[in-house]
Amino acid sequence: MVHHGGTPAAPACRSRGRGCLLNLLALAVVIGLGFGASKLFGHDGSSSSSSSSSSSSSGSHHSGDWKAGDCGGPDPDDAPDGYKAYGCGDSHATFKAVAVMDGSILPDSIQCPGGTDVIIRVSVSYGSGSGKGGGIPTKTVCGRNLSADHPGDPGAGGGQLVKGDCVTSTAKEVPCTSQGSQAYKVLALVEGRSKCPSGTTEPMELTMAIGRPYDTICAAKA
Structure with missing residues (x-):
């Protein structure tokens, strides 16, 4: 007999033989799988939730469906780096999103x-215990300010x-108009200094370039 809305009742065993034992083991496995699935999909009383988190140069978006042309701004509930x-x-x-790209760790x-x-890093976290600053990166939103800045x-x-940017001798980006003779103009960003274009006087090889599509800044006096 099946109880509506509940777990199927265990069939009565008429003997203590091996067949009965196998039936009980099979039922236990079914119940165990059902319990595991309920925990996985949040049917144990706590629903799964998605949220977004940010890094120092990025922010959050709570729906994860950004597309080019969308606009956003600071999220007062996720200050100081959150966006919505x-x-x-x-x-x-x-700001307005000029491009939406894949996420990356x-x-x-x-x-x-x-x-x-x-640059806004959109990530999603599952579970009621998710907090700020974590989650799985899903998208990267490249935004341009709506103001003149x-x-x-x-x-x-x-x-x-x-x-076209300017950097110092330590490869730190700076405004070209504020550094005078201390600034170097970026001519190209390449893999390997041998690929720097003519006119490069200061090829800067980066010691930490994990994940970056270039490892050398080809620069010259600004």
Whole structure:
């Protein structure tokens, strides 16, 4: 007999033979699998939840469905580095997504296009105990400010390092207009100094380039 809405009742054993023992073992396995599935899919009273987390140069988005053209801004519930989606006409919106790329556990492996002012790392965590700063990376949102302030423009000193930016002798990005003779202009970002273009006077080989698609900054005096 099957109890509606419950676990099937165990068939009565008419003897203590091997067949009965096998039936009981099979039933135990079925019950065990059912219990495991309920824990996995959150049917034990706690539902699974998804959230987003951020790193120092990125933020969060709570739905994970970003696409190019979407707008967003700071998330007051996930300060100071969290972001959330807003309508582009909303007063809270501060940037527009110019590109949406795959996520990666190696942030430097994702290269946003030039003009990107903010790089937002979208990740998802499962379970009621998820907190900020963790989760599985799912997407990278490359955003450009809606205001006239664009630190990601070549030479402006912010965003992601691109051709046309300026760096110090220690490969730190700086605004081209503020360093004078101490700045070097980035001519190219390549793998191997032998690939630097003509005019390169300061090839900077990076010692830590895990995940980054280049290991040498080809530069010359600005």
